[in-house]
Amino acid sequence: DTAVSQTPKYLVTQMGNDKSIKCEQNLGHDTMYWYKQDSKKFLKIMFSYNNKELIINETVPNRFSPKSPDKAHLNLHINSLELGDSAVYFCASSYYGEPQHFGDGTRLSIL
Amino acid sequence: GQQLNQSPQSMFIQEGEDVSMNCTSSSIFNTWLWYKQDPGEGPVLLIALYKAGELTSNGRLTAQFGITRKDSFLNISASIPSDVGIYFCAGQLPNTGNQFYFGTGTSLTVIP
Numbered sequence: 648d649t650a651v652s653q654t655p656k657y658l659v660t661q662m663g664n665d666k667s668i669k670c671e672q673n674l675g676h677d678t679m680y681w682y683k684q685d686s687k688k689f690l691k692i693m694f695s696y697n698n699k700e701l702i703i704n705e706t707v708p709n710r711f712s713p714k715s716p717d718k719a720h721l722n723l724h725i726n727s728l729e730l731g732d733s734a735v736y737f738c739a740s741s742y743y744g745e746p747q748h749f750g751d752g753t754r755l756s757i758l
Numbered sequence: 759g760q761q762l763n764q765s766p767q768s769m770f771i772q773e774g775e776d777v778s779m780n781c782t783s784s785s786i787f788n789t790w791l792w793y794k795q796d797p798g799e800g801p802v803l804l805i806a807l808y809k810a811g812e813l814t815s816n817g818r819l820t821a822q823f824g825i826t827r828k829d830s831f832l833n834i835s836a837s838i839p840s841d842v843g844i845y846f847c848a849g850q851l852p853n854t855g856n857q858f859y860f861g862t863g864t865s866l867t868v869i870p
Contacts, residue, residue, distance in 0.1 A: 651800075678856060687862075688795075688844055688862075688863045688865075689860070689862060689863070690801070690846065690860040690863075691860070692857065692858070692859075692860075695856055695857070697856065702855070702856060703856065703857055737800050737801075739800075741856075743855070743856055744850075744855060744856055746791050746803050746806050746848075746858075747803075747858065748803070749793075749800030749801045749802070750800050751798070751799050751800045752798075752799070752800050
């Protein structure tokens with residue numbers, strides 16, 4: 648009965664690889680987000696989708712490509728992973744303009 | 759993007775003590791949120807504030823929307839060990855629809 652669920656929880660991979668993180672919400676929300684939390688715990692928004700349409704696209708390398716197949720899912724694909732991509736990536740969801748509910752994060756480590 | 763500064767950056771307190779932390783910005787916000795993040799988990803919403811001067815409580819937690827709309831405050835009374843975590847403020851600028859900016863976080867340690 649998890650509200651916002653992300654998979655995988657841990658991801659350890661080599662530099663240069665391509666990887667995907669998946670997110671699903673069962674709250675009926677119309678908006679979903681990806682955030683990056685760095686080693687200093689700073690939370691920065693990356694993308695936001697409302698009803699499958701991209702509405703926030705912060706300055707993020709184009710190696711990061713979000714995809715929303717439907718309102719309940721938002722996936723994040725990362726190409727050519729770099730050392731600086733190591734972080735915790737959080738998915739969140741909300742009704743548009745309302746406070747966000749977060750998943751438990753995906754811990755990405757690049758070797 | 760917007761920078762929200764939280765202070766203090768970290769706090770070490772004895773169980774039973776009260777805690778105060780704040781969040782400031784150079785911009786006016788129309789919504790302030792307070793979240794708590796436990797180790798290994800995502801942030802969880804504690805309190806939402808929508809009006810300047812608003813004071814809202816959630817159990818032992820009380821938060822206020824600053825009258826200038828550029829700051830917000832969170833107080834925790836009679837702290838307990840499970841209050842340990844990182845507390846984040848988040849603000850929403852007027853007319854930006856859906857974008858919230860997060861503060862730098864306050865790490866709280868409660869010593870039993």
